[in-house]
Amino acid sequence: MTKPLLSITDLRVALADNPALRPVDGVSFHIDSGESVALVGESGCGKSVTSYSVLGLLEGSLAAHGEMVFNGRRFDMSDRGALAPLRGTDIAMIPQDPGTSLNPVVSIERQLGDLVRIHHRLSKRVAAKRVRELLARVGIPAPDRVAGAFPFELSGGMRQRVLIAMALACEPTMLIADEPTTALDTTVQAQIMDLLQSLIADEGMSMMFISHDLGLVAQHCNRAYVMYAGKIVESGSVGDVLREPEHPYTHALVDCLESMNTGARRLKTVRGIVPPLSDRTRGCHFAPRCDRAEDECLSSSPELERSGHSLAACLHPMTGSHQRVSASEVPR
Amino acid sequence: MTTHQSVSTREVARLEGITHSFRTRLGGRAVQALRGVDLAIPAGRSLGLVGESGSGKSTLGRVVTGLLEPSGGNLEILGQRVTGKSSHKRAPGSVQMIFQNPRASIDPKLPIWRAVAEPLRIGGHSARRKDVDDLLDRAGLSASYGDMYAHQLSGGQCQRVAIARAVAAKPQLIVADEPVSALDVSVQAQILNLLKDIQEDSGTSFLFISHDLGVVRFFCDEVAVLYLGQVQEYGSTESILTDPAHPYTRALASASPTLFSEAVRERIILVGEPPKPDNPPSGCVFHERCHLRIGTICDTVSPPTYSTPSGEARCHLYAPTHSSSTPL
Amino acid sequence: MPESFGAALSPSSPIAPNTRQRRRFMARILSLPGQKVAWSILFVLVSAAVLAPLLAPHSPNVQDLTSTLAPPSGEHLLGTDDLGRDQLSRLLFGLRTSLAISAAVTFGVMVIGLPLGMLAGFTRGIANTVIARLIDVGLALPSLLLALALIAAMGAGVTSTVIALVAGYTPYLARVTRSVVLKIREEEYIDSAAVSGVPTWRIIVRHVTPNMIESVSVQLTLIFAFTVIAEAGLSFVGLGIQPPTSSLGNMLALGSTHSIDLPLMSIVPGCTIALVVITLLVCGDGLRHALDPRSNR
Numbered sequence: 001m002t003k004p005l006l007s008i009t010d011l012r013v014a015l016a017d018n019p020a021l022r023p024v025d026g027v028s029f030h031i032d033s034g035e036s037v038a039l040v041g042e043s044g045c046g047k048s049v050t051s052y053s054v055l056g057l058l059e060g061s062l063a064a065h066g067e068m069v070f071n072g073r074r075f076d077m078s079d080r081g082a083l084a085p086l087r088g089t090d091i092a093m094i095p096q097d098p099g100t101s102l103n104p105v106v107s108i109e110r111q112l113g114d115l116v117r118i119h120h121r122l123s124k125r126v127a128a129k130r131v132r133e134l135l136a137r138v139g140i141p142a143p144d145r146v147a148g149a150f151p152f153e154l155s156g157g158m159r160q161r162v163l164i165a166m167a168l169a170c171e172p173t174m175l176i177a178d179e180p181t182t183a184l185d186t187t188v189q190a191q192i193m194d195l196l197q198s199l200i201a202d203e204g205m206s207m208m209f210i211s212h213d214l215g216l217v218a219q220h221c222n223r224a225y226v227m228y229a230g231k232i233v234e235s236g237s238v239g240d241v242l243r244e245p246e247h248p249y250t251h252a253l254v255d256c257l258e259s260m261n262t263g264a265r266r267l268k269t270v271r272g273i274v275p276p277l278s279d280r281t282r283g284c285h286f287a288p289r290c291d292r293a294e295d296e297c298l299s300s301s302p303e304l305e306r307s308g309h310s311l312a313a314c315l316h317p318m319t320g321s322h323q324r325v326s327a328s329e330v331p332r
Numbered sequence: 333m334t335t336h337q338s339v340s341t342r343e344v345a346r347l348e349g350i351t352h353s354f355r356t357r358l359g360g361r362a363v364q365a366l367r368g369v370d371l372a373i374p375a376g377r378s379l380g381l382v383g384e385s386g387s388g389k390s391t392l393g394r395v396v397t398g399l400l401e402p403s404g405g406n407l408e409i410l411g412q413r414v415t416g417k418s419s420h421k422r423a424p425g426s427v428q429m430i431f432q433n434p435r436a437s438i439d440p441k442l443p444i445w446r447a448v449a450e451p452l453r454i455g456g457h458s459a460r461r462k463d464v465d466d467l468l469d470r471a472g473l474s475a476s477y478g479d480m481y482a483h484q485l486s487g488g489q490c491q492r493v494a495i496a497r498a499v500a501a502k503p504q505l506i507v508a509d510e511p512v513s514a515l516d517v518s519v520q521a522q523i524l525n526l527l528k529d530i531q532e533d534s535g536t537s538f539l540f541i542s543h544d545l546g547v548v549r550f551f552c553d554e555v556a557v558l559y560l561g562q563v564q565e566y567g568s569t570e571s572i573l574t575d576p577a578h579p580y581t582r583a584l585a586s587a588s589p590t591l592f593s594e595a596v597r598e599r600i601i602l603v604g605e606p607p608k609p610d611n612p613p614s615g616c617v618f619h620e621r622c623h624l625r626i627g628t629i630c631d632t633v634s635p636p637t638y639s640t641p642s643g644e645a646r647c648h649l650y651a652p653t654h655s656s657s658t659p660l
Numbered sequence: 661m662p663e664s665f666g667a668a669l670s671p672s673s674p675i676a677p678n679t680r681q682r683r684r685f686m687a688r689i690l691s692l693p694g695q696k697v698a699w700s701i702l703f704v705l706v707s708a709a710v711l712a713p714l715l716a717p718h719s720p721n722v723q724d725l726t727s728t729l730a731p732p733s734g735e736h737l738l739g740t741d742d743l744g745r746d747q748l749s750r751l752l753f754g755l756r757t758s759l760a761i762s763a764a765v766t767f768g769v770m771v772i773g774l775p776l777g778m779l780a781g782f783t784r785g786i787a788n789t790v791i792a793r794l795i796d797v798g799l800a801l802p803s804l805l806l807a808l809a810l811i812a813a814m815g816a817g818v819t820s821t822v823i824a825l826v827a828g829y830t831p832y833l834a835r836v837t838r839s840v841v842l843k844i845r846e847e848e849y850i851d852s853a854a855v856s857g858v859p860t861w862r863i864i865v866r867h868v869t870p871n872m873i874e875s876v877s878v879q880l881t882l883i884f885a886f887t888v889i890a891e892a893g894l895s896f897v898g899l900g901i902q903p904p905t906s907s908l909g910n911m912l913a914l915g916s917t918h919s920i921d922l923p924l925m926s927i928v929p930g931c932t933i934a935l936v937v938i939t940l941l942v943c944g945d946g947l948r949h950a951l952d953p954r955s956n957r
Contacts, residue, residue: 042516157605185543186584187587190601191601219589252518256517256518256521259521260521260549267521267524268521273488273489429851429852436849439852439853441867
């Protein structure tokens with residue numbers, strides 16, 4: 001069993017002036033070399049905050065605690081300074097919004113070139129050549145023209161390719177892609193996902209893929225961690241988690257998506273809404289919306305335990321093979 | 333359009349040759365957002381409008397609602413012409429709109445009940461708090477939401493308020509511009525169910541604008557695919573999405589992520605980006621990215637609309653081989 | 661029964677009516693650093709000005725030629741000027757005059773500038789361009805010089821000072837109002853109201869104006885501060901408020917001629933001007949911070 005490339009243990013992120021409110025509440029996961037792992041969830045689940053804590057990029061009002069092991073080295077996640085050297089060279093991030101992530105008044109050449117020169121100490125000429133190589137690598141058809149352009153002259157898809165190029169510039173071992181295609185058109189989304197997949201395969205990189213889109217995750221990732229209200233509620237291979245979801249939340253989400261494709265008269269829904277930070281009680285956060293919840297679900301917070309082929313944090317998972325079966329359990 | 337509706341009251345809206353262009357700045361080049369759109373929305377049905385950025389779908393939505401006066405063409409609402417000199421003849425409240433950004437469509441300074449009461453007052457009617465509460469209830473919100481403000485509500489709750497507003501004036505047609513794109517999946521489902529209930533209970537027609545084929549498949553009876561301001565394909569949702577005729581629709585369908593690929597679906601990755609409307613390609617507007625391009629005809633001649641097994645498509649592939657057939 | 665009916669959601673947070681919002685808003689401003697102090701001082705200054713007739717120990721214009729240029733004493737807490745008039749009383753009444761004039765000017769600017777700016781923001785095409793350029797011309801003219809020219813034509817005094825300052829500062833407000841209206845006009849809730857069949861005039865009254873009030877208020881506090889200085893400046897050079905009526909400006913002017921024998925005569929009005937302006941600017945800044953949606957406090 002090889003050691004994982006990245007392993008996070010018990011990450012907690014709390015509001016600096018109100019530590020009782022935790023957007024991320026005890027999250028542990030790992031990513032092996034060459035794997036694409038998804039952090040999936042809806043808004044408010046804490047997936048983006050988790051990804052930002054890996055690089056120590058949380059804003060000042062949030063404080064992270066937890067242990068991280070990357071490439072054999074230990075890191076204390078509350079120490080932003082210690083995490084800083086990882087940025088770019090070991091772990092690179094592709095942000096969500098290509099529209100605002102590039103400096104609008106600096107040419108692409110400068111932005112990409114500066115990055116390359118700072119990390120590798122190249123001369124201006126060598127850097128220029130490297131810039132064009134990178135742009136070509138990400139599938140940009142006219143690297144010279146794009147290098148001289150400014151962000152506003154490029155379309156959303158092109159800008160995202162530039163951001164991917166910037167992420168690759170320093171040859172990282174792992175990419176964090178934070179909803180990289182949410183702001184893009186459907187056909188462009190397909191292109192970008194295709195590009196990411198081939199790059200990762202070619203360079204042997206790992207990817208942490210943050211998304212709310214189960215469909216994209218199904219097509220492009222090996223394993224998935226499903227997050228809800230700051231906790232991981234299910235984890236396993238993408239096939240297992242999406243074909244045989246164990247946690248009622250995952251199950252409801254998959255049901256909901258499937259009902260959209262099967263021509264049903266009404267879509268399956270999950271009643272209620274995600275609880276806001278201030279409204280998260282002890283016990284299972286999903287219980288108020290769960291059809292399988294019992295009294296004990298409101299008082300005790302379930303741990304991730306093996307259930308079926310995956311791990312699920314639930315006292316009454318869908319197969320319930322290792323749990324007390326309650327009288328009202330309805331078969332799936 | 334193929335079938336010429338002789339009784340126009342069976343259509344809630346009819347668009348003929350709608351064009352629209354605007355200048356981005358004084359003296360700048362004219363950008364054509366819509367290039368001759370012909371569509372009809374039958375009463376009690378939903379028409380889906382699918383497209384990416386630059387397709388003109390939002391512009392078309394605004395034209396139908398009356399927020400935008402088209403540069404050319406003819407628009408009839410309930411059989412009454414409402415474009416050009418007749419723009420004042422539009423019956424107020426006959427067409428309502430639901431916007432993409434739920435919170436932005438509610439005045440942040442107004443309590444929710446006032447926001448919902450506003451469309452009730454069209455035509456000089458009074459708006460009682462009871463009527464507002466009824467509308468909120470129909471949209472799935474308890475009456476106590478009436479005293480709150482937009483910033484206190486979640487995205488899904490704001491969209492319910494927007495829906496309450498839209499149905500308040502008892503419109504014949506609701507234009508929904510990406511009404512669920514900004515919401516989480518589980519909330520999308522709730523909102524879509526609500527809209528479907530409304531449609532079935534009150535017989536309101538919908539013009540449902542979306543980039544999401546899955547949502548369109550659930551909600552719409554017919555679908556029109558827009559690319560660069562032109563309708564490229566039109567037909568019943570089921571046939572268009574199961575067996576798309578136009579190459580662009582095929583690419584869209586293949587690019588839409590689903591959970592499990594049912595059988596090995598054709599994986600089409602288009603080259604290039606959706607073109608900007610200010611610099612349209614010659615000939616067929618899609619030819620530069622088309623993976624089924626047949627030849628120079630695609631580069632030079634803009635195809636007319638031909639009929640296909642599933643409806644109609646603007647593509648040279650479907651030109652009938654017999655010289656006696658004429659395009660639509 | 662479909663899920664969406666009957667299963668009506670109830671809000672988990674308590675209802676917040678309008679008055680609670682306003683109180684919370686004031687509390688938010690006061691929580692920022694320095695605001696409590698600034699607003700207290702402002703309150704004191706305004707109270708002093710309003711209550712001047714009650715607070716002043718003497719009449720401000722009564723001369724006592726037997727005790728001119730006297731240093732502070734029990735009788736005259738801030739001493740007397742060269743005509744034996746009580747400085748404290750003159751200060752209180754001078755503050756009253758200056759603040760009254762600034763209030764009048766700010767009011768005039770608001771009454772003319774707001775509708776002008778809104779007109780500029782709402783019209784399209786040629787009308788918009790013409791009004792916008794008119795405002796730009798107004799902005800291009802140096803306000804103080806304009807004021808001087810007007811006063812020279814009309815003669816110095818309260819009325820001409822007010823008119824001159826209104827003319828000088830209206831373009832600023834019109835300009836800001838115009839950009840705020842332009843921004844609001846593009847918001848989706850305006851479209852939403854239009855689609856709901858609300859007539860344009862009602863959209864302006866019910867939707868545009870309430871959303872405009874806040875940014876405009878900030879600008880008005882700034883204008884108030886600027887007019888205090890402007891009036892002081894005009895009075896200092898003798899073109900504003902004429903003696904014997906005291907204003908902070910002409911007291912400063914008078915005091916500057918006796919800066920050697922009785923420095924208090926110039927220091928006191930000078931510091932008061934500075935205090936008033938700084939306080940107004942800090943309060944305006946607090947308003948701005950509290951209104952900025954990006955501040956997460």
